[in-house]
Amino acid sequence: MAKRAGLDPTTFNRSKRITPDGRPRWPSTESIAKILAATGETVDAFMSLLSGVSMARRTVPLIGLAQAGEGGIFDDAGFPVGTGWDAVEFPAVGDENAYALEITGDSMIPAYRDGCVVIVSPNAPVRRGDRVVVKLKEGEVMAKELKRLSAKTIELKSLNPEHADLSFNRDAVAWVARILWASQ
Structure with missing residues (x-):
């Protein structure tokens, strides 16, 4: 096989x-x-x-990465709010707040390319090495790999070597959510 x-x-x-x-x-x-x-x-x-x-399959909201940075799309815990988005069908996941996010940019190549759709779970625990979506309080939303999460900082890795790894103070981060699945 x-x-x-x-x-x-x-x-x-x-x-x-x-x-x-x-x-x-x-x-x-x-x-x-x-x-x-x-x-x-x-x-x-x-x-x-x-x-x-x-x-079983269920429909989850599909949010563009650029759209995700706009105000009013997520609540303070990283759950999508509102209506009017596109939707994708996905095998049911345990998180009723799961949503789909369309990747833009190339910082996560080769794992995620521009246009790739990822399923994000705001309720799933995150660990070092997980691929995550992070929203900064200033509004920027990004998909990265979690290098380190401490009480004071969060360190993120870009898989594409042309993009630098990032580090932020935890107080600059609105929320972190784990990527459960990605289309290829």
């Missing part, structure tokens, strides 16, 4: 599923998409195999 999907032949070896320090290794969204294309399966069918339950 790995060869048929254009992946490394050792992709499904048990020895490749755990990192040397004992943490589980998860496939990338791109690898899963290739496997689904090679098998002709849908994301819903794949997810139901993992959970044993058929995945």
Whole structure:
């Protein structure tokens, strides 16, 4: 199956599923998409195999990254408010406040390209290494990788080496929300 999907032949070896320090290794969204294309399966069918339950779909609001920086789109906790947005259908997630955000710019290439849609959960806990959406109190909204989060600062990584990593005082940050999924 790995060869048929254009992946490394050792992709499904048990020895490749755990990192040397004992943490589980998860496939990338791109690898899963290739496997689904090679098998002709849908994301819903794949997810139901993992959970044993058929995945219900729900509609989530789709907000443009530039639009997200405008006032009135989010409340103080990072939950979308209002109506009138486009919407996308997505397998149900546990966060009733989840929303879709369309990426603009190239600071997260190769993971997220201009026009890529990410599903964001304002209620999901964030950890070092998570890809996140951050809104500054001044209004700027950005998608980055969380390098470090302390009581005083937040450090963010741009995956594209042409963009510098960023650091902000926590009091300059309105909210941080975890990216759960991305289209490719």
